[in-house]
Amino acid sequence: MKVTLRTVAEAAGVSIATVDRVLNRREGVRAATVEKVEGAIRRLGYAPSSLAARVQPGAGRFAFVLPQGGNPFYAALEEAVRRLPDWLPFAGTTYDVHHADVFDGYALAASLAVLRGEGYGGIAVVALDHPAVREEINALKRDGIVVATLVSDVPSAARDRYVGIDNTAAGRTAGSLLARFLPGRRGKVALIAGSLALRDHAERRFGFEQVIAQDFPGVEVIAVREGRDDAGRVRVLAADLLAEHPDLAGLYNVGAGTAGAVAALEASGRAREVVFVGHELTEDSRGALMRGTLDAVIAQDPGHEARSAARLMQALASGWPILDDQERIRIDVFLRDNVR
Structure with a gap:
């Protein structure tokens, strides 16, 4: 509406x-x-339509740089970006979507370098915390282009704003939930991340391990693997962990590829035995929650993130005020009992 x-x-x-x-x-x-x-x-x-007349020259074209591949969360984020003209009807404003390999710092930096010459007023990018990416963000800023990091941050770069959840808090939430679900709050747990070079994944791991060390002395983190957010690769890693550790009590999937971990758990016959916490409420994770394979999902709203990034870029490019409360991205927690 x-x-x-x-x-x-x-x-x-x-x-x-x-x-x-x-x-x-x-x-x-x-x-x-x-x-x-x-x-x-x-x-x-x-978004007041009266503000449309105040759009600064060159500020009406914006780009979103999203990961390539079949990540369901980023597919939802891309759909939200494509709906922005309906939600934020600024006359003459466009929102383009570009895809890049966000796991490769040099490839992502090269993609940003190409966009630097395309006349955009602002660029929102799912960013890898890598020196080449940091330098390209700094170059974009030197050229007067607004830069927002999206979902994953590069705080040492000269970006204007970060749009996303507090990932350390998300990791702490995941750790607290998983440990509290363990019988006697004891046992061995493992983590699968997309890439620890992605700051959001590194921060989630830090938060998870921090809360385990502080509050759950009976829980032992035994392994961390990287699955590059690929469901097939995550399935292999999860199957290997289950085979190597018959007493594995918990699994935390830090990034995407949750469907792969679900498949491995269900194939092993230990789906209800191993406490499993993952991220993002997708069709796959919703079904796994209903079946009891997933115990909890930590989520963020892709529509809110797309709208927030667009509002922030438009405001910064045009000199408009920013409502910080409106742009704060919440951490949502879903159990089987509160999924609609």
Whole structure:
């Protein structure tokens, strides 16, 4: 549904004229009313069409650089990017999607270098924390291009904003859930990451191991493997871990490829014996939750991330104010009991 001025007014319980006064910072509106209107704007993700006329020259073209391959979460994120013109109807604004190998720092940097000469006002990139990527982000900034890192950050680069969850907190959440599900809160657990060169995966591992060390002395982390977010590779790694460790009590899939771990667990006959926690609520993970193979899913909203990245790039390129509360990406936790 397209969010209009009338939608915001109805949600806030005020007139359209009052919403217009709040948007344009006119005097004569009570503070409590301003708070109600701004709260409705944040909840609905409203982008005032009146701002479209204030788009700065060259600021209306934006690019999203997403991983290549069949990752279901990134497929949902790409679909959300393609729907941005419906959600954020700024006249003359376009959002292009480009794919790159985000596991290869030099390949990703080369992809960004090509886009640097394409006239974009802003680029949102799922970034690898790699020296070549950092330098290319810095070069984009020197050329006056807004840069947002998406899902995975490169904090040492001159990027403008990071759009994504707190991945250390996500890892701590996964560790706490997995350990609490273990009988007696004891046993051996293993991790499968996509790549520990991806900062989001490294931070999740850190958070997971931190909470285990602090709060669960009876839990032992015995192995960390890298599956490059490929379901086939993750299946092989999970099957190997199950074969090598008949007493394996828990498994945490840090990145994508959850379907592979699900297949390995179910093929081994130990699906309900091994506590399994993964990321992102996809069709595969939803089914595994329902069957009891997955015990919990840590998730983030790809639609919110796409809209947030677009709003931030547009605001930074055009000099508009940013509502930080609106752009905060939540960590969602799903169990079989709260999946719809």
